[in-house]
Amino acid sequence: MPTRILLEGRPGVGKTTAVRRLASLLQTRAPVGFTTEEIREGTARVGFALETLDGRRAVLAHVAFPGPPRVGRYGVDLRVMEELALSALAPLSRNAAPGDLALVDELGRMELASSAFREAVRDLLTGGVDLVATVQARHDPFTDALKRRPDIELVRVTAQNRDALPRELAARLET
């Protein structure tokens, strides 16, 4: 039975940091996937950058991007999902083997605006790979359906557990 964990938490609680720490703690697993983080100019948030675990980075959303789509104040560049995020996950979407591991930060409104990405997430779940992905607590049809699946464990990230979580998850995934 694959290990499938959704890390749920409010914006800014520390999901990206937890996923990055988890990736760096893993010794016997070689995860694929990506993280997203905010881009700041001074104190203002102006967008989000996506970085693959193998070190490729691009601006996913920005106040200066026109879209479509637009999510809140940001225009989203769906090519970044389709070229960078999907290519990071492609080894597991096409040719998954038991024991493969994907880390996805996050299954958010911007990322899920890409139908190709939604399809890739469905493929990962069909393919039987281990998956750790982050989600927000807010309602969304795609992530609500994932949260209801009996094969997916939902873990809340809080200020209290965010320090210990990466080590606990790494220990589970290494066994």
Ligand SMILES: Nc1ncnc2c1ncn2[C@@H]1O[C@H](COP(=O)(O)OP(=O)(O)OP(=O)(O)O)[C@@H](O)[C@H]1O
């Ligand atoms: N364990 C931690 N200890 C101290 N500071 C932390 C910790 N985790 C995250 N932070 C800080 O909190 C801020 C938000 O962290 P992070 O980007 O990981 O949150 P997030 O939940 O992924 O946010 P978003 O929902 O915007 O993606 C950052 O400034 C980060 O340095």
